[in-house]
Amino acid sequence: MTDALCHLVVDGNEVLEFKLVRSVQDIENDDTSFGPEMCHQVFGENENIFGYTDLHIRLYYSAGSLQTYLGIEYTDKIEPSKSEGMKADDVEGALKKVLAPGFVTNLDHFISLVDKDKSFIPHGRLVHAFTVTPDDGSDRRMFEVYFSEISTPGFLTFHERLQTFLLWYVDAASFIDVDDDQWNFFTVFEKYDSCEGGHRYAVAAYATVYRYYAYPRNLRPRISQVLTLPPFRKLGICAHLIKAIYTHFTVLPEVVDITVEDPSADFQRIRDYVDAKNCETLPAFQPAKLYQGFSQEMANQACSKFKINKKQARRIYEILRLKNTNTSDKTTYLNYRLDVKNRLNAPFQKKKLEMKKLQKVLAPEEFAATVTSSGVSETQGRLCALYAALEHEYRRVIHRMEHD
CATH class of the missing domain: 3.90.360.10 (Histone acetyl transferase 1 (HAT1), N-terminal domain)
Structure with missing residues (x-):
């Protein structure tokens, strides 16, 4: 050009x-x-x-x-x-x-x-309501979360317009298959006073959840797409949306656990916050238990009460243990870091064992051509970087917990 x-x-x-x-x-x-x-x-x-x-x-x-x-x-x-x-x-x-x-x-x-x-009423069933007082000192705002299904009258036409926002704010977004009745929807609306009297509604956020089958007659809901529209960010709406999803599914006996599809860093942080707030109320996650390391009891209680899977329960344990760790105490802090690094190092150790097995069955020249593993010092460097990034994320979650 x-x-x-x-x-x-x-x-x-x-x-x-x-x-x-x-x-x-x-x-x-x-x-x-x-x-x-x-x-x-x-x-x-x-x-x-x-x-x-x-x-x-x-x-x-x-x-x-x-x-x-x-x-x-x-x-x-x-x-x-x-x-x-x-x-x-x-x-x-x-x-x-x-x-x-x-x-x-x-x-x-x-x-x-x-x-x-002015005559618009949200589709679906009201499942959660909450209020927000903005940090700027402006008036308290009211929000409501509505649950909808594919079969909810009028919802699909509305959703067709709503989902277009994904293209501008979610990378690799795709529109869902509306012929699949396993999709559930949670939509957040601000409920505000109309100057003409009464209330009106404004869309603030929404999430899609897919009800995956789990053998033999169970469900494993997976949170798929989550979006808070820009005018409604920094109000804590996404945390309330997650709570509404949990409230809906945790009471269903057929639900094994609730998972998340490829969460962004921002969404994972909010999920961690909600899960950590929930789990710190459980007996297994009290400080005395946290210092003993991650346990099956923690996994069981997190799953039983909040449908949190074992991988996420382990992450929540690490967040809550850091929250209760005196980092000025060198020994206590070192023990915490070693505990987390041992988990982070597990994939590297597994790869090392796989390479040893491979070495036994391949000719020396074939093995040399296959090996791409880095040296010990590089692996240690990667591990330290992984840990540092993780602790930084954990501290952001803890900061929010402490400043609610």
């Missing part, structure tokens, strides 16, 4: 504007706008859009029902006849592929849909 055309290339993330619109005033209020974290799943790997001058893409959603408005504005667009056949990217075409059917491109039409939101 020539330098003369470079001004026609823009970063898609910079020209996209989102809003969750509660009233007509929100449309003109810049404070209600927010942007995407990524757009490569819509506009391609480099996230660039070519062919427009002063491009601005507006994606506005009514705050409750998520009726959608798409507005694409620009002052000029490249013409193939004047640019050796070069065409502008088909922005509307790319968005049409991912937006739910029924979006509008007329702003007045959208405003009429926003007005209809």
